[in-house]
Amino acid sequence: MSLNYGILTLGDAMITLNPASTGPLRFVSTFERKVGGAELNFAIGCARLDLRSKWISRLGKDEFGRVIYNFAKGEGVDVDDVAFVEGYPTSLNVKEIREDGSGKTFYYRHQSPVLTLEPEDIKEEMFEDIDVVHLTGVFLAIHRKNMDIVQKVIAIAKEKELLISFDPNIRLKLWSLDEARAAYQTLFPDIDILLTGRDEIKSIIGSDKEEELTSFAERYSISQLVIKDGARGSALYSNHQWLHQEAFPVNPVDTVGAGDGFDAGYLYALLHGFEPERRLEFANAVGALVTTVSGDNEGLPLLEEVFSFINKEAVVER
Template sequence: MGRVEVYTLGRLIVDLYANEIGVPLKDVCSFQKYLGGSAANTAVGLARLGAKVGLISRVGQDAFGQFLLERLQQEGVDTGMVRTDPVYPTGLAFAAPQPPQDSEVLFYRKPCADANVSIHDLDLNQLHQAKILVVACTALAVPAGREAALAALEANRDSGGVNVLDLDWRPMFWNYEEEARLYYRLALRMADVVLANEPELAFAGETDDPEQAAETILSTGVKEVVAKRGSDGVWYFSREERLKVPPVPVKVLNTLGAGDAFGAAYVYGLLQGWEVHRRLAFACAAGAIVVGRHSCSEAMPTLEEVENVLLHNQVTS
């Protein structure tokens, strides 16, 4: 596939999504299996848009791990830094879509392979050749993953690459919120771009006021804060400007994965050197496509699909 231009680091799990829509998870009878996890979804999203992308993560030494490796390779994602963990199993997530509300999700990941990605898994020579590193911050929740994430951010910054943080704030993965804040602050000091939904923005910015939260994050040295607000569109903050972008109208089926599609599309825009308005519009269109589909990774759009939405301002599933 040639030299990898962007790496993602973090969660790589199996998603099991309920076939029955609007049914509580406890009552669901059947599930569809997909590749999942924010870093993996973002990698697939970038690959479908045409980027040369690699993933840094781990899978278990089990059938689900084999499934994930095969799906990544089928999608054209470089798996040179996806290791097979000799101890921990592949993580799982069960989800029950509850449109138009957020889906009900149950994680099985204590312990799991992707959380234990190691600093020794990093190929720094390959990482130094990339232009962008995207870190899903749930990697910070476990000591091994934390070391790998921070080392990768440092290495990418030293080589002149752009660091993007997907805040991916999941309180259930942490023992204490203050512990999480400490490591998030360390990561933010090495970040150029921050992607966050509203709760994540409030957590990292330590206030429910979006503008004040963004200011706090920008004060760490971050250049751009992109706040995903669902049906309220997107807010963009930098030192120079503040922007509000309306959403693309769409019928909601499953809210999971839309943020990953948005992030993948935004990073694709960074790779292309697009100006900020174009990046935001492109990312909003990608997110709108996925919110109208059942899965996360399998729902990721192609470049043609996103451009068609931008042209016609309508989503087709």
């Protein structure tokens, strides 16, 4: 049962258009409309785990913006600090799936409504009853000025002695690896919990060897370095020691959103005082469940589903 902990995140959200048939997009005429975006997925994942979940964003004052707003609100996400803006269309991404199962994603977010968010829009009252602030590299990648917003968020979080977690979530379609590295290195000294994929951290620091990761965490005083490693499970470096946890065996159908779900699961477990091994186990379970359902956030589980899955009980119909 949740003790009503609060988590805050901020970032863009998108309408996702999934093709009804396979093949090049120029031959696809029918799409299914969904809602996506890393930070919104995370916020929804937290809400489904009975955490108080606040999402700060901007949406286009259009029909797609209303779809996203209503969807997030319906999932129990606090959208009091989400505003609609004129002249900036709600972001889109369109998926292409080929006959062999491979695919591409095409982003249409150049004039994202979140571009209108400014540092002065971040108010101290937004952080009331918040325990963790969760940031991602996606928001940073949308526009370089977003660093100023993130730094204000961090300053307020530190003043209020809140935990700060960060998922690099590299999007190389939005910026270069060198740009991403430079931005992350600015933030790392202020991060308490780093939640990153193994391939991702290897790209950032040039190695995924344990001794290099240890040196990295110590250099930036990151108290919890969490490595997400897909079917190989996860690892945690904290208190000068490494812990490893195997993945749950599942038959994945879609890995989109699994990392966001893992992040929500890990922070839930941390806030509820789980021992380090159980934190990884719980986060692995959330990530595994996400992969069993197609969609960006459709697979994010409810709290009781996670415990049922871990305890090898019958999972609730999903």
